[in-house]
Amino acid sequence: MTKDENSRDHIQSLERGFAVLLAFDAERPNPTLAELASATGLSRPAVRRILLTLQRLGYVHGEGGRWSLTPRVLSIGQHYSASHALIEIAQPHLVRLAERTSESASLAALDGTDVVYIARVPVRRIMSINVSIGTRVPAHATSMGRVLLAWAPDSVVADVVGKDRLPAYTRHTITDPGELRRGLAQIRQSGYSIVAEELEDGLLSVAAPVRDRAGTVVAALASSTSSGRATVEQLRSQVAPLVVRTAEQISADYGHPAAVGKATSAVHTPRDGFF
Amino acid sequence: MTKDENSRDHIQSLERGFAVLLAFDAERPNPTLAELASATGLSRPAVRRILLTLQRLGYVHGEGGRWSLTPRVLSIGQHYSASHALIEIAQPHLVRLAERTSESASLAALDGTDVVYIARVPVRRIMSINVSIGTRVPAHATSMGRVLLAWAPDSVVADVVGKDRLPAYTRHTITDPGELRRGLAQIRQSGYSIVAEELEDGLLSVAAPVRDRAGTVVAALASSTSSGRATVEQLRSQVAPLVVRTAEQISADYGHPAAVGKATSAVHTPRDGFF
DNA sequence: GTCATCGAGTACGCATAGCGTACTCGCGAG
DNA sequence: CTCGCGAGTACGCTATGCGTACTCGATGAC
Numbered sequence: 001m002t003k004d005e006n007s008r009d010h011i012q013s014l015e016r017g018f019a020v021l022l023a024f025d026a027e028r029p030n031p032t033l034a035e036l037a038s039a040t041g042l043s044r045p046a047v048r049r050i051l052l053t054l055q056r057l058g059y060v061h062g063e064g065g066r067w068s069l070t071p072r073v074l075s076i077g078q079h080y081s082a083s084h085a086l087i088e089i090a091q092p093h094l095v096r097l098a099e100r101t102s103e104s105a106s107l108a109a110l111d112g113t114d115v116v117y118i119a120r121v122p123v124r125r126i127m128s129i130n131v132s133i134g135t136r137v138p139a140h141a142t143s144m145g146r147v148l149l150a151w152a153p154d155s156v157v158a159d160v161v162g163k164d165r166l167p168a169y170t171r172h173t174i175t176d177p178g179e180l181r182r183g184l185a186q187i188r189q190s191g192y193s194i195v196a197e198e199l200e201d202g203l204l205s206v207a208a209p210v211r212d213r214a215g216t217v218v219a220a221l222a223s224s225t226s227s228g229r230a231t232v233e234q235l236r237s238q239v240a241p242l243v244v245r246t247a248e249q250i251s252a253d254y255g256h257p258a259a260v261g262k263a264t265s266a267v268h269t270p271r272d273g274f275f
Numbered sequence: 276m277t278k279d280e281n282s283r284d285h286i287q288s289l290e291r292g293f294a295v296l297l298a299f300d301a302e303r304p305n306p307t308l309a310e311l312a313s314a315t316g317l318s319r320p321a322v323r324r325i326l327l328t329l330q331r332l333g334y335v336h337g338e339g340g341r342w343s344l345t346p347r348v349l350s351i352g353q354h355y356s357a358s359h360a361l362i363e364i365a366q367p368h369l370v371r372l373a374e375r376t377s378e379s380a381s382l383a384a385l386d387g388t389d390v391v392y393i394a395r396v397p398v399r400r401i402m403s404i405n406v407s408i409g410t411r412v413p414a415h416a417t418s419m420g421r422v423l424l425a426w427a428p429d430s431v432v433a434d435v436v437g438k439d440r441l442p443a444y445t446r447h448t449i450t451d452p453g454e455l456r457r458g459l460a461q462i463r464q465s466g467y468s469i470v471a472e473e474l475e476d477g478l479l480s481v482a483a484p485v486r487d488r489a490g491t492v493v494a495a496l497a498s499s500t501s502s503g504r505a506t507v508e509q510l511r512s513q514v515a516p517l518v519v520r521t522a523e524q525i526s527a528d529y530g531h532p533a534a535v536g537k538a539t540s541a542v543h544t545p546r547d548g549f550f
Numbered sequence: 551g552t553c554a555t556c557g558a559g560t561a562c563g564c565a566t567a568g569c570g571t572a573c574t575c576g577c578g579a580g
Numbered sequence: 581c582t583c584g585c586g587a588g589t590a591c592g593c594t595a596t597g598c599g600t601a602c603t604c605g606a607t608g609a610c
Contacts, residue, residue: 074355085304121396133349308587
């Protein structure tokens with residue numbers, strides 16, 4: 001329409017299809033055709049064609065004039081997990097980290113200015129939102145995001161830090177670009193990041209980088225807890241080394257020629273009986 | 276083309292878009308354009324248009340002639356989770372069940388003849404495949420599948436049991452449709468299902484139904500272990516009641532007017548210090 | 551009871567979005 | 581240097597997907 005938004009080599013129907021699929025959310029779990037049409041801005045017949053197509057593919061289910069997503073949409077994400085060996089490799093390490101800390105362990109990657117959880121072992125509910133695989137949080141206010149930004153190409157960092165002031169989520173959130181940049185330099189030196197109550201009150205986390213064969217940082221490993229259960233100093237002295245070491249082991253398993261001592265694949269140490 | 280496969284109200288480009296997206300998998304994590312074309316059976320220019328569209332939407336990333344999925348594809352599944360309150364409601368119960376049994380806890384729904392994991396708290400690696408959210412397993416050989424089939428409409432059961440003989444995965448897999456049907460009747464009576472080594476050698480699991488407000492079974496809750504850690508009899512006497520009770524609590528939280536005693540929302544009982 | 555409103559579904563004709571063929575270009579192997 | 585392969589591009593055709601406009605049925609107001 002305008003200029004090159006709709007230029008050649010862009011398939012309109014595909015974009016529209018995703019728009020409809022993504023129009024299902026917490027506010028609209030069982031929309032009608034008309035609701036979807038107004039939510040997406042498409043004409044009713046267009047939405048109908050899309051829904052019937054999605055239904056034929058099994059992603060959507062229509063009943064009594066209301067539509068809903070089927071569990072099959074979850075298998076789409078499977079293809080991401082299946083095509084990234086890192087995730088499977090990291091899994092046992094996450095379980096072990098969660099066991100040893102009695103806290104949730106997470107692995108995340110950067111997508112634009114957000115951090116996306118790509119693997120996770122939940123232990124206890126800390127955050128107000130339910131964090132699951134695929135959940136997105138702003139990179140600049142989380143330990144995993146800071147780690148990823150610390151080793152990201154400058155163009156990516158610029159996208160995040162580009163603004164004059166970054167959005168704050170609590171009164172502790174670092175909103176000054178300069179201060180954040182200095183923080184990233186600090187992380188590059190120490191090899192890990194600790195963020196306390198910048199995304200949510202009472203939420204603390206430590207993160208360390210995971211590298212691929214070439215040494216590029218491709219993900220961040222984190223352990224999260226709440227202010228009632230640990231202090232920043234405890235995190236620094238006790239958890240951070242463990243997170244760093246686990247991240248190094250994951251990197252090693254992933255092919256990074258690590259300098260980590262006898263790093264070897266998860267030697268699982270059971271520590272309890274059946275109950 | 277043929278008859279009504281391609282009939283009206285079906286959007287070709289949308290189906291093709293998904294075909295390309297799903298062509299990424301473990302065997303083809305970083306395909307070239309030509310590989311995707313031959314994998315999907317589409318022409319190269321068609322695949323190219325689709326890839327460029329997906330790239331613009333952020334689902335795919337192209338570099339050096341090779342393409343890969345971005346973590347953004349995981350957010351698609353988020354819309355399923357966000358639009359199904361059950362998942363968030365079940366989460367703390369899964370964590371608690373995993374804690375009390377020291378075994379992985381899972382929630383799954385039925386999709387065709389498969390069971391799809393929709394929430395999960397991993398504790399230990401039991402299965403040879405890495406089970407994550409979105410993973411699909413055949414319904415007839417798993418405890419969660421049996422539970423879901425036991426209360427499914429007959430048409431759904433017929434889809435699974437329709438064949439003369441069901442596929443076997445171990446030498447214990449029930450392959451006789453009649454025997455399976457009798458098993459389902461048994462499950463309806465006992466209220467839970469135990470399946471031992473029918474999907475994989477050494478894999479045991481117990482499952483119980485989760486119901487919605489109307490009493491319809493919408494998901495199955497399971498606890499899985501390995502033959503080295505428990506016997507079927509232990510599962511039956513100790514784990515099954517816990518799984519059933521937890522499933523009832525989830526149902527109650529989900530709005531089912533349960534007959535469960537003082538069922539209330541997750542009263543979390545921490546049982547360990549920071550380490 | 552009637553009327554008004556709203557949404558689902560359908561028909562249809564038009565425009566164009568999306569198609570595949572066929573070409574060029576660049577790279578790497580031999 | 582030639583050959584083969586894959587990426588990218590051009591282009592003309594038409595099937596594809598589009599929106600307008602209609603019918604039908606359910607719901608609710610009065």
